Structures are given as structure tokens and as C-alpha cells.
Amino acid sequence: xxxxxxxxxxxxxxxxxxxxxxxxxxxxxxxxxxxxxxxxxxxxxxxxxxxxxxxxxxxxxxxxxxxxxxxxxxxxxxxxxxxxxxxxxxxxxxxxxxxxxxxxxxxxxxxxxxxxxxxxxxxxxxxxxxxxxxxxxxxxxxxxxxxxxxxxxxxxxxxxxxxxxxxxxxxxxxxxxxxxxxxxxxxxx
Amino acid sequence: xxxxxxxxxxxxxxxxxxxxxxxxxxxxxxxxxxxxxxxxxxxxxxxxxxxxxxxxxxxxxxxxxxxxxxxxxxxxxxxxxxxxxxxxxxxxxxxxxxxxxxxxxxxxxxxxxxxxxxxxxxxxxxxxxxxxxxxxxxxxxxxxxxxxxxxxxxxxxxxxxxxxxxxxxxxxxxxxxxxxxxxxxxxxx
Amino acid sequence: xxxxxxxxxxxxxxxxxxxxxxxxxxxxxxxxxxxxxxxxxxxxxxxxxxxxxxxxxxxxxxxxxxxxxxxxxxxxxxxxxxxxxxxxxxxxxxxxxxxxxxxxxxxxxxxxxxxxxxxxxxxxxxxxxxxxxxxxxxxxxxxxxxxxxxxxxxxxxxxxxxxxxxxxxxxxxxxxxxxxxxxxxxxxx
Amino acid sequence: xxxxxxxxxxxxxxxxxxxxxxxxxxxxxxxxxxxxxxxxxxxxxxxxxxxxxxxxxxxxxxxxxxxxxxxxxxxxxxxxxxxxxxxxxxxxxxxxxxxxxxxxxxxxxxxxxxxxxxxxxxxxxxxxxxxxxxxxxxxxxxxxxxxxxxxxxxxxxxxxxxxxxxxxxxxxxxxxxxxxxxxxxxxxx
DNA sequence: CATGAATGAGTTTTCATTCAT
DNA sequence: AATGAATGAAAACTCATTCAT
Numbered sequence: 001x002x003x004x005x006x007x008x009x010x011x012x013x014x015x016x017x018x019x020x021x022x023x024x025x026x027x028x029x030x031x032x033x034x035x036x037x038x039x040x041x042x043x044x045x046x047x048x049x050x051x052x053x054x055x056x057x058x059x060x061x062x063x064x065x066x067x068x069x070x071x072x073x074x075x076x077x078x079x080x081x082x083x084x085x086x087x088x089x090x091x092x093x094x095x096x097x098x099x100x101x102x103x104x105x106x107x108x109x110x111x112x113x114x115x116x117x118x119x120x121x122x123x124x125x126x127x128x129x130x131x132x133x134x135x136x137x138x139x140x141x142x143x144x145x146x147x148x149x150x151x152x153x154x155x156x157x158x159x160x161x162x163x164x165x166x167x168x169x170x171x172x173x174x175x176x177x178x179x180x181x182x183x184x185x186x187x188x189x
Numbered sequence: 190x191x192x193x194x195x196x197x198x199x200x201x202x203x204x205x206x207x208x209x210x211x212x213x214x215x216x217x218x219x220x221x222x223x224x225x226x227x228x229x230x231x232x233x234x235x236x237x238x239x240x241x242x243x244x245x246x247x248x249x250x251x252x253x254x255x256x257x258x259x260x261x262x263x264x265x266x267x268x269x270x271x272x273x274x275x276x277x278x279x280x281x282x283x284x285x286x287x288x289x290x291x292x293x294x295x296x297x298x299x300x301x302x303x304x305x306x307x308x309x310x311x312x313x314x315x316x317x318x319x320x321x322x323x324x325x326x327x328x329x330x331x332x333x334x335x336x337x338x339x340x341x342x343x344x345x346x347x348x349x350x351x352x353x354x355x356x357x358x359x360x361x362x363x364x365x366x367x368x369x370x371x372x373x374x375x376x377x378x
Numbered sequence: 379x380x381x382x383x384x385x386x387x388x389x390x391x392x393x394x395x396x397x398x399x400x401x402x403x404x405x406x407x408x409x410x411x412x413x414x415x416x417x418x419x420x421x422x423x424x425x426x427x428x429x430x431x432x433x434x435x436x437x438x439x440x441x442x443x444x445x446x447x448x449x450x451x452x453x454x455x456x457x458x459x460x461x462x463x464x465x466x467x468x469x470x471x472x473x474x475x476x477x478x479x480x481x482x483x484x485x486x487x488x489x490x491x492x493x494x495x496x497x498x499x500x501x502x503x504x505x506x507x508x509x510x511x512x513x514x515x516x517x518x519x520x521x522x523x524x525x526x527x528x529x530x531x532x533x534x535x536x537x538x539x540x541x542x543x544x545x546x547x548x549x550x551x552x553x554x555x556x557x558x559x560x561x562x563x564x565x566x567x
Numbered sequence: 568x569x570x571x572x573x574x575x576x577x578x579x580x581x582x583x584x585x586x587x588x589x590x591x592x593x594x595x596x597x598x599x600x601x602x603x604x605x606x607x608x609x610x611x612x613x614x615x616x617x618x619x620x621x622x623x624x625x626x627x628x629x630x631x632x633x634x635x636x637x638x639x640x641x642x643x644x645x646x647x648x649x650x651x652x653x654x655x656x657x658x659x660x661x662x663x664x665x666x667x668x669x670x671x672x673x674x675x676x677x678x679x680x681x682x683x684x685x686x687x688x689x690x691x692x693x694x695x696x697x698x699x700x701x702x703x704x705x706x707x708x709x710x711x712x713x714x715x716x717x718x719x720x721x722x723x724x725x726x727x728x729x730x731x732x733x734x735x736x737x738x739x740x741x742x743x744x745x746x747x748x749x750x751x752x753x754x755x756x
Numbered sequence: 757c758a759t760g761a762a763t764g765a766g767t768t769t770t771c772a773t774t775c776a777t
Numbered sequence: 778a779a780t781g782a783a784t785g786a787a788a789a790c791t792c793a794t795t796c797a798t
Contacts, residue, residue: 005782021297023212027768039770040783048768078377104293108210132376141376145367148359152371155348156341163340170337178334182341186375187321187330188267216793228795229758237793383761399675401590405789417791418762426789456755482671486588510754519754523745526737529730530723530749537722548715556712560719564753565699565708566645572778594772606774607779615772 006044008034010058013051018097022052022105052105053113059102060120062091067127077135081153082180084131088157089176092164099161128154153183195233197223199247202240207286211241211294241294242302248291249309251280256316266324270342271369273320277346278365281353288350317343342372384422386412388436391429396475400430400483430483431491437480438498440469445505455513459531460558462509466535467554470542477539506532531561573611575601577625580618585664589619589672619672620680626669627687629658634694644702648720649747651698655724656743659731666728695721720750 012033016025027048031038045051070083092099106117128150135141141149156179164172201222205214216237220227234240259272281288295306317339324330330338345368353361390411394403405426409416423429448461470477484495506528513519519527534557542553579600583592594615598605612618637650659666673684695717702708708716723746731739 021212023210024297026766028766036782037784038768039785042769043782108213135376139378142374142378144376148364148367149371149376151348151352152345152368153376155346155351156344159340159344159347162344175337178337179341182338182372182375184375184377185331186371186373187270187324187333187338187342188373189328189331215791217791226759227793228760231794232757399590401588402675404787406787414761415763416789417764420790421761486591513754517756520752520756522754526742526745527749527754529726530746531754533724533726533729534719534722537718537725540722541718553715556715557719560716560750560753562753562755563709564749564751565648565702565711565716565720566751567706567709593770595770604780605772606781609773610778 005034009036009041009044010051010055014055014095014097014101017052017055017105018100022048022101022108049109049113052101053109053116055098056102056106056109056117057120059095059098060117060124063088063124064120064127067124071127071130077131077138077140078184080131081135081183084128085153085157085180085183086173086176088154089160089172089179092157092160093166093172096161096164096166103158103161125150125154156183194223198230198233199240199244203244203284203286203290206241206244206294207289211290211297238298238302241290242298242305244287245291245295245298245306246309248284248287249306249313252277252313253309253316256313260316260319266320266327266329267373269320270324270372273317274342274346274369274372275362275365277343278349278361278368281346281349282355282361285350285353285355292347292350314339314343345372383412387414387419387422388429388433392433392473392475392479395430395433395483396478400479400486427487427491430479431487431494433476434480434484434487434495435498437473437476438495438502441466441502442498442505445502449505449508455509455516455518456562458509459513459561462506463531463535463558463561464551464554466532467538467550467557470535470538471544471550474539474542474544481536481539503528503532534561572601576608576611577618577622581622581662581664581668584619584622584672585667589668589675616676616680619668620676620683622665623669623673623676623684624687626662626665627684627691630655630691631687631694634691638694638697644698644705644707645751647698648702648750651695652720652724652747652750653740653743655721656727656739656746659724659727660733660739663728663731663733670725670728692717692721723750 009030013025013030016029016033019025020029027041028038030051031041034041045054066087067084070080070087073080073083102117102121107114109117125147129146132141132149132153133146136143136146160175164175170178198219202214202219205218205222208214209218216230217227219240220230223230255276256273259269259276262269262272291306296303298306314336318335321330321338321342322335325332325335349364353364359367387408391403391408394407394411397403398407405419406416408429409419412419423432444465445462448458448465451458451461480495480499485492487495503525507524510519510527510531511524514521514524538553542550548556576597580592580597583596583600586592587596594608595605597618598608601608633654634651637647637654640647640650669684669688674681676684692714696713699708699716699720700713703710703713727742731742737745
């Protein structure tokens with residue numbers, strides 16, 4: 001399944017951190033999941049915390065990478081906002097466990113390591129704000145507080161990790177479309 | 190300050206669980222915070238998990254109690270939705286630490302105890318759905334998937350616990366107003 | 379035997395550190411020796427290293443305390459040197475295990491903690507140097523390098539921890555007398 | 568530098584055992600120091616303990632070999648004692664790290680292996696005793712307890728490993744001369 | 757009500773050694 | 778000769794909980 005041992009370990013850790021939380025997952029649990037002895041894990045990871053850091057980093061980098069590209073497109077802000085929402089849904093629903101680790105467990109890192117993640121998630125928010133601000137500036141969007149608007153939309157998109165069910169009736173695409181519509185037009189008749 | 194010792198303990202626990210997470214907070218930490226010996230805590234709590242359960246229960250009950258009332262009012266759905274958002278903001282910003290414990294730590298409870306919290310939070314969502322569905326039925330709101338709509342609005346309101354800063358420029362009231370406007374009318378010009 | 383639990387633990391540790399060395403002695407070994415569980419030890423010590431530090435500190439403080447007094451006496455340097463040698467023998471032979479820990483194991487402490495011991499042992503040497511220098515100045519002793527002389531005499535006295543046998547034929551007093559004679563008059567006929 | 572790989576490994580081990588002690592030095596540390604993988608070391612050594620044994624053996628054999636020759640010379644005991652002291656200083660100051668390993672770490676060997684070293688160091692003491700006894704018998708030296716005398720002189724010479732500084736003001740030769748003078752004539756004016 | 761000693765199971769991590777390649 | 782993955786035992790330390798006083 002996994003292309004190499006580290007990936008296998010990280011995948012097991014992601015699943016366990018998602019299910020039980022970082023601290024309730026022992027190194028023994030991870031070792032059991034990949035069929036290694038506890039001690040052998042340390043060929044692949046430096047320690048448990050570094051493993052969490054790598055997982056969280058990989059996750060937020062995935063979010064940032066493409067949003068960076070979307071932000072820079074020369075298309076209407078409205079189109080880019082829709083792309084941003086779809087992109088976000090793709091990542092969250094594509095690996096909901098890893099997203100959960102990022103959003104719920106990363107704060108457990110030591111200040112220094114958490115700072116790395118914090119910086120990257122702040123960057124992610126900034127990209128959303130950029131798009132919205134441009135839309136407000138060119139009057140595609142009603143004027144307002146771009147940051148608050150971004151926090152509102154991003155909040156509803158982030159929350160998805162708490163309720164999305166891959167066996168549910170709707171595809172991620174459909175849900176994302178619905179969320180786009182709500183964000184753009186609101187709920188009033 | 191605290192009206193009794195249990196309240197004092199719970200308050201210390203809330204603060205510590207918020208800062209460091211449930212598992213990273215030791216019973217010793219809590220004891221230190223209230224100036225008791227570890228052993229003495231057990232006169233007031235049954236065990237650490239029960240303490241978490243009580244905190245989470247108190248929190249979600251606070252959310253549910255008034256929303257129950259709001260839902261039952263005979264006023265337009267639009268008004269009740271606005272009240273729901275304001276109510277939510279009041280509770281989150283009124284005790285952001287307790288909200289954090291509810292939203293981020295409660296899943297660490299054993300299945301049985303987590304079930305209690307899960308049922309109550311599901312109930313909370315249902316109340317939002319009820320209001321929205323009524324608005325859709327009487328054509329105050331555009332027709333759509335009331336549950337998805339509730340998840341979207343509730344998501345953006347829940348996320349507030351991650352970024353709200355009591356020393357920020359805007360009052361909770363102002364932010365809530367802004368969020369109501371966005372939910373109702375969207376961002377398009 | 380021991381007047382309190384910490385003393386009991388320290389005594390067990392001294393004996394084990396002497397026999398097997400600090401690193402070859404596990405916390406479990408110490409716990410076994412005093413009939414406690416491993417975890418219970420930590421009511422009395424902060425950690426294993428602090429235990430070593432306390433033992434080494436107690437030991438060197440014992441050496442320094444009385445030599446300080448001897449150095450300050452207004453008696454001939456020769457008398458004080460003899461007292462110093464006797465004092466040293468008393469301490470070494472009175473608790474040869476603790477002396478062994480001080481002389482052989484203290485360097486294993488972290489730099490910071492070892493620094494504390496190093497400073498105190500340097501002080502001890504200085505006291506010997508003081509006495510010898512005064513003897514050289516007032517011509518009780520042949521003139522020479524007081525520090526080298528001190529290192530020579532102290533060296534032969536320290537080495538005692540390696541060979542002294544409490545079941546041997548001579549009492550510490552007798553050995554000390556013999557060493558005094560050698561130091562003062564040499565071996566030549 | 569090293570003539571072969573084993574020498575290189577032993578040299579690295581000597582340095583590390585001196586700095587950190589035997590148990591605080593991991594096989595990994597030694598491997599790192601010589602630029603090999605941990606596993607590769609085992610082509611050159613049987614195990615860590617055997618490495619310590621070989622180092623300690625080499626060290627004590629160096630001490631014994633020439634003292635054997637000195638003891639057997641047909642020259643006055645006084646001359647041979649002076650040669651013994653100079654010889655000892657040459658070895659200690661010529662490789663103070665190896666001497667440290669011999670004097671401070673060898674006791675960590677298992678009983679059987681430590682026995683080998685113990686026998687050789689006992690032999691070394693015996694050679695000193697022989698010389699001194701001959702000096703006492705032929706009245707070059709004052710009569711007395713030859714073994715105690717040897718322990719006194721050897722002690723001050725051994726202690727050198729604790730304080731000798733190759734960047735110090737005096738050469739090993741000068742220090743040895745000074746120690747010879749003290750041993751022979753004492754410190755009294 | 758409060759203490760603090762004691763527990764015992766648990767945690768993460770280290771490490772000397774082996775061995776197939 | 779060299780590697781590096783794997784082991785398994787052991788290390789120091791933590792912690793929620795109990796209970797006699």
C-alpha cells in the first residue's frame with residue numbers, strides 16, 4: 001500500500017491521531033499498526049512530536065500550495081473564491097483524517113513547533129483575505145471587512161471535517177457547490 | 190471568587206484544558222491551580238474524565254437551553270436565525286475557554302460518555318435545522334438543504350472559538366451582526 | 379536504621395553507585411533496595427541526577443567544612459597539615475562509599491551540576507594550598523610550589539578510597555600517622 | 568593517522584570514554600567518530616565491553632612492561648624509584664585519556680574481565696613495593712611499611728590524571744622531578 | 757476536609773547487538 | 778567490508794487514583 005516505510009508509519013499515525021487524539025495514541029499503538037517493534041519506529045521518526053509536526057506540515061502545505069496558485073490567477077474574484085472553496089473541500093474530504101490532525105491536534109506541539117504550523121495557517125487565511133479584498137475593491141463583492149468575511153467562509157469550510165461522511169448522499173463537489181452558493185448569495189429568498 | 194470549591198476546580202480545569210489540552214493537563218496541574226493537594230481533589234470530583242464530562246455537558250447545555258426557547262418563538266425564521274447567531278456568539282465569546290473544551294476535547298471521553306455529549310450537540314444542530322427549515326417552508330429563505338445550510342452557518346459560528354480575540358477591535362455584537370448579514374445576503378454586490 | 383526516607387534512599391544509592399557505578403545503577407535497583415516502587419522514589423528525589431548531585435555535594439561539603447576551620451587556626455602549618463591529613467582520612471575511611479561516589483562518579487553530572495561540585499573541590503584544594511604556602515612562607519617547610527605540593531599530598535590521600543580496607547591490619551589513625559610522616563620527612567634514610 | 572581501523576576505533580573510544588564515561592558513550596557515538604555505521608563496528612570489535620577491556624589492558628600493560636625492567640636493574644633503589652616516578656609520569660601525561668579510562672572506567676567491566684585488569688594493576692603495585700622494600704632492606708630508605716609507602720607515592724602519581732594540564736607551565740619532566748624530591752625528602756625545612 | 761505517601765501500569769526513548777543484503 | 782533495518786530488553790520518568798491518618 002504505502003510506497004515506503006515512513007509513509008506507512010505516518011498513515012497509521014494519522015489514523016490513530018484522528019481516532020484517539022495525539023496523546024491518547026502511544027508509540028506502541030503506531031508500532032502495532034505497522035507491525036514493527038516500538039524501537040524500530042525510531043529509524044524513521046525522530047520522536048513522536050516530530051511525527052505530528054511532519055503530518056501537520058504536510059497537511060497545511062497541501063492547503064497552501066494550490067491556493068497560492070488560485071489567488072494569483074487573473075480571473076474574477078468570484079471565480080477564484082469558488083475555486084478556493086472547491087479546493088478546500090477537495091483536500092478536506094480527500095483526507096479527512098489528516099485534516100483532523102491539522103485542525104485539532106497541532107496545537108499540542110511545543111510552542112516552537114506549533115509556531116511553524118501557525119505561520120502556515122495564518123498564511124492560508126491571508127490568501128483567502130487577498131481574494132476577497134480584491135473582490136471588494138473591484139466591486140464584485142459588497143464592501144465590508146475582508147478578514148471577517150474570510151473567517152466566516154473559511155470557518156464553514158473548515159467545520160466540514162467534523163461532519164463530512166464519505167458515505168453520505170452528496171458528493172464533495174455537490175456540497176462545495178452548495179456552500180459556494182450560500183457564500184455568494186446568502187439564504188434570503 | 191468561585192461560589193464553591195467544585196466551581197473553582199472546574200474553572201481551573203477549563204483554563205488548563207484550553208491551554209494544554211485534556212491529556213497534557215495532569216491532575217497535579219489542576220491541584221496546583223487551586224492550591225490543593227492532588228488527593229484532596231478527589232473529594233470534589235470522581236475522576237479526571239468525569240470532570241471533563243461535566244464541563245462539556247455544562248457547556249453544551251448552555252448552548253441548547255436558550256436556542257430551544259428561540260426556536261419555539263412565533264416570530265419570523267429570519268429573526269430567530271439572527272437571534273440564534275447572536276446567542277451563539279454570546280456563549281462562545283462569553284466563555285471561549287469552555288467552548289474550546291467542548292469543541293476540541295470532548296471527543297477524548299470514552300465512547301459512553303462522549304455519546305452523552307454527542308447527543309446534545311446533535312440536538313443543537315437540529316434546533317438550527319428546525320429554524321432554517323421553517324424559513325424555507327414559508328419562503329422567507331430560498332429553498333434548499335436545511336441541514337447543509339445549518340452546518341454552513343453553524344460552522345462559521347463555531348470556528349469563532351479559534352480566532353476570537355477579546356482585545357480585538359470589534360465587539361462580539363458587531364461581529365455577530367456582520368455574520369448575520371453575510372448569512373442572509375451573501376457577499377455578492 | 380535511617381532516620382528518614384530520603385536518607386534511606388541516599389544511602390542505598392551511595393552503596394549501589396559505589397558498587398556498580400552511577401549509570402549501571404537503575405532507579406529500579408535503588409527502589410528495590412529500599413523496598414519501594416520505582417514511582418514512589420520520586421516523592422523523595424527529583425530525578426536520578428539530582429540524587430547524585432545531592433550525594434556528591436554532601437560529601438564535598440563534609441570535606442570542606444572542617445578543613446576551613448583547620449586552615450584558620452593560629453597554629454604552626456606543620457600541625458595544621460597533620461590535622462588536615464587526619465581529617466581527610468577520617469572522612470574517607472568513615473564513608474568510603476560516599477567518597478568513591480564523589481571522586482569517581484560526580485563527573486557524570488551535566489556540565490552545570492558538575493560545575494557546582496567542581497567549584498567545591500577546587501575550594502578544597504585551595505585550603506590545602508593555603509596551609510602549605512603559609513608553612514613555606516614562615517620556613518617551616520622547604521620553599522617550593524605550594525600547589526604542586528598540595529596536589530602530591532592530596533593525591534596520595536585521595537587514592538586511599540581505592541585501596542583502604544576496613545578489615546585491614548591498621549587503623550585509619552595509624553595509616554594517617556604514617557602518611558604524615560612520609561609527607562613531612564620523605565623516605566630517605 | 569591510525570595505522571589501521573581498529574586503532575582508529577580504539578582511539579575514538581578512549582576519547583569518548585574519557586569525556587563522557589563508558590556507559591554514557593553509545594556504540595553509535597563511537598561509530599560516528601570514526602565515520603562508520605554502528606553495525607560496521609562489529610567487524611572490528613566483539614562488543615563494547617571487550618573494547619573497554621582491550622583499552623584498559625593495553626594501558627596497564629604499558630605501565631607494567633617498563634616498570635618490570637626498572638625493578639630488575641642492579642642500581643640503587645633510590646635511582647630506580649626516581650625512574651619509576653618518571654616512567655609513570657611519562658605514561659600518564661603521554662596519554663592521559665587512556666589512563667583515565669584505566670583508572671576510572673575499568674571497574675565497570677564484568678567481574679571476570681575486571682579481574683584481568685585487577686591482577687595487572689596489583690602486579691604494578693607489587694613492582695613498586697619491591698623497589699621500596701629493597702631500598703628499606705639496604706638502608707637507602709628509612710625502614711617502614713613498604714606497601715603503605717608504595718600506596719602513598721603511587722597515589723600521588725596516579726592522581727595526576729585528574730589535574731595534569733598539557734598546556735600548564737611545567738613539563739611532565741619538571742613535575743616528576745618535583746614529586747621525586749618530595750617523596751625522597753619530604754616537605755620539612 | 758485535607759494530606760501525602762504509595763502504587764502499578766503506563767509513557768517515550770535509548771541502545772547493544774544481529775543479520776540479510 | 779559495509780550497510781541499515783530490525784530487535785527486544787531496559788532505561789528514566791509520569792500519572793491517575795487510593796487510602797490511612
